Each structure stands twice: as C-alpha cells, then as structure tokens.
Amino acid sequence: MGGFLVMKAKKKVEHEGMPSIKTIGVVGAGQMGTGIAQVSAQAGFKVVVVVNNEETIGRVQKEIDTSLNRAIELGKINRKEKDKIISHLTFSRGLKNLEKADIVIEAAVENASVKEDIFSNLDKICPPHTILSTNTSSISITKLANITQRPAKVVGMHFMYPAQKMKLVEIIKTPATSDETYHIVKNLALKMGKTPITAIDSPCFVTSRLIQTLINEAIFCLYEGVSTKEEIDAALKLGMNHPMGPLELADFIGLDVVLSMQEALYNGFKDPKYRPCPLLASMVEAGHLGRKTRRGFYEYK
Numbered sequence: 001m002g003g004f005l006v007m008k009a010k011k012k013v014e015h016e017g018m019p020s021i022k023t024i025g026v027v028g029a030g031q032m033g034t035g036i037a038q039v040s041a042q043a044g045f046k047v048v049v050v051v052n053n054e055e056t057i058g059r060v061q062k063e064i065d066t067s068l069n070r071a072i073e074l075g076k077i078n079r080k081e082k083d084k085i086i087s088h089l090t091f092s093r094g095l096k097n098l099e100k101a102d103i104v105i106e107a108a109v110e111n112a113s114v115k116e117d118i119f120s121n122l123d124k125i126c127p128p129h130t131i132l133s134t135n136t137s138s139i140s141i142t143k144l145a146n147i148t149q150r151p152a153k154v155v156g157m158h159f160m161y162p163a164q165k166m167k168l169v170e171i172i173k174t175p176a177t178s179d180e181t182y183h184i185v186k187n188l189a190l191k192m193g194k195t196p197i198t199a200i201d202s203p204c205f206v207t208s209r210l211i212q213t214l215i216n217e218a219i220f221c222l223y224e225g226v227s228t229k230e231e232i233d234a235a236l237k238l239g240m241n242h243p244m245g246p247l248e249l250a251d252f253i254g255l256d257v258v259l260s261m262q263e264a265l266y267n268g269f270k271d272p273k274y275r276p277c278p279l280l281a282s283m284v285e286a287g288h289l290g291r292k293t294r295r296g297f298y299e300y301k
Contacts, residue, residue: 025101035163151176203268218246251290
C-alpha cells in the first residue's frame with residue numbers, strides 16, 4: 001500500500017512539473033471557435049482569437065456577451081466575473097500574434113487543405129514548446145502532424161457543440177503524440193471543467209463515428225420507407241430520450257457536412273456498412289443542406 005502511495009505521489013509531481021498553459025490561441029471564430037474561446041477565457045486563460053475581419057470580431061464579442069449575460073441570469077457568474085472573462089480575450093487578424101501561445105486550438109472550417117495550410121504556418125510561427133491541436137471531427141490528425149516539425153506536440157482536442165454547455169472533450173492521440181502532450185491537454189480539459197475521453201486517430205474517432213452511423217441509418221430507414229421522418233425522430237426523442245432526432249440533427253449540422261463525414265468513414269475503413277445513403281447524396285446534390293439553406297429533411301422559414 002505504501003509503495004502505491006509513493007508511486008501515486010510521484011506521478012502527481014511529474015504532472016505538476018510539466019509546462020503550464022497560460023495563453024491559448026484559437027484559430028477560427030465560427031460557432032465552435034467562439035465557444036472554445038469563451039470556455040478558455042472562463043477557465044482563466046489568456047486567449048488570442050484569430051479572425052478574418054473586423055466584422056467577425058464584433059459578432060464574436062456580441063455572441064460571447066449574450067452567452068455570459070445568460071450565465072448571469074442563471075446565477076452562474078456575476079458582473080465582475082463577466083468583466084474579468086472578457087478581459088482575457090484579445091483578437092488578431094493573423095496567425096503571427098500566436099507566437100506566445102502555449103497551445104493553439106484550431107477550429108477552422110472542416111476542410112483538410114485549409115487545416116493543413118494553418119498547421120504549416122503555425123509550425124513556423126509558434127515556438128517549439130507550443131502544442132498544436134485541432135477541433136476536427138473527421139480529418140486525419142496524423143496527416144496534420146506530419147506537415148509539422150513537431151508531430152509529438154500535435155493532438156486532437158474535439159469539443160462538442162455548444163462548447164459552453166457540453167461537458168465532453170475528445171482527446172485524439174496520433175502514434176507520434178507524446179505522453180507529455182497528452183497529459184497537458186487532458187489537464188487543460190479538466191481545468192476548463194470538461195470531462196475528457198481518449199481516442200486513437202481513426203476515421204471520425206469515437207463521437208462522430210457513433211453519431212454518423214446513427215444518422216446514416218436513420219436516413220436509410222426513411223429511404224427504404226420503414227417509417228416517416230417525424231416518426232423516426234420521435235423514436236429517438238421519446239424512446240431513447242435524445243434531445244433531437246437524427247434527421248433533425250442532420251439538418252442542424254448541415255447535410256453537406258454529414259455527407260463529408262460519412263464519406264470519411266467509408267473511405268477510411270473501406271467497409272460497405274459505412275456507405276452513405278443515396279438519399280443523403282441526392283439531397284446534397286440538390287442543394288437541400290438543412291437549416292442553412294432552409295430546406296433539408298424539414299423546411300425552415
């Protein structure tokens with residue numbers, strides 16, 4: 001028993017001796033980037049958010065302000081705490097201002113070439129100790145790591161939407177990710193008030209793989225006439241207590257994104273069980289992408 005306590009204490013000291021995170025860079029200011037920036041600032045870190053233009057800065061500030069005001073109404077924070085959180089946030093129109101970041105969380109558009117370009121530039125700008133992480137839900141992190149000169153310091157840090165509310169963070173390790181990098185990122189997730197789970201770098205990891213399989217199968221049920229869209233969604237909401245049905249969720253995510261992730265699964269495993277439903281492909285081809293085009297499995301005014 002005494003030996004176990006000594007080993008446990010030694011492990012704790014080793015983790016405490018690891019480089020500490022003080023400044024977090026967030027690349028991308030869409031829904032996920034905005035949420036990650038807020039969560040990071042609420043955890044007490046300095047946050048540098050990289051945006052494309054001044055309009056984006058105004059939008060992000062407004063969204064975070066609205067979110068924090070809601071937290072005040074719910075009694076989770078007070079006005080003084082809100083002001084302190086906002087003071088932790090700064091904005092940059094270029095990656096160059098991330099040269100002092102201890103970790104960068106990339107949350108740009110889900111496009112492999114865009115992310116590869118970002119990682120290549122970050123590798124040149126950021127100092128050697130900086131960890132480069134990505135919020136991707138389907139793109140190979142090993143490929144992103146191989147673009148850099150620091151593959152041991154590249155890892156996936158996949159937040160769930162909305163990041164301000166959802167407790168889970170999926171940490172994805174590549175074969176090159178060091179144990180030190182993994183533990184630093186895991187401890188960071190804990191400091192943000194999240195519950196981390198670990199996955200290896202495989203197509204769509206854990207969360208996206210499971211939800212994609214559910215959504216694709218629901219579309220097949222509709223395609224094959226097994227049931228109506230309303231009843232398929234009701235089966236999951238009322239029968240399994242899901243907050244949203246799979247077809248509603250597909251519309252919310254965007255059917256083009258759903259198709260892209262399903263193709264990533266199919267191409268990654270070469271297994272016919274992951275083939276995208278023909279109905280999904282035809283809807284994307286027709287431009288019916290869900291909420292963002294006001295028409296998907298449902299119509300939106």
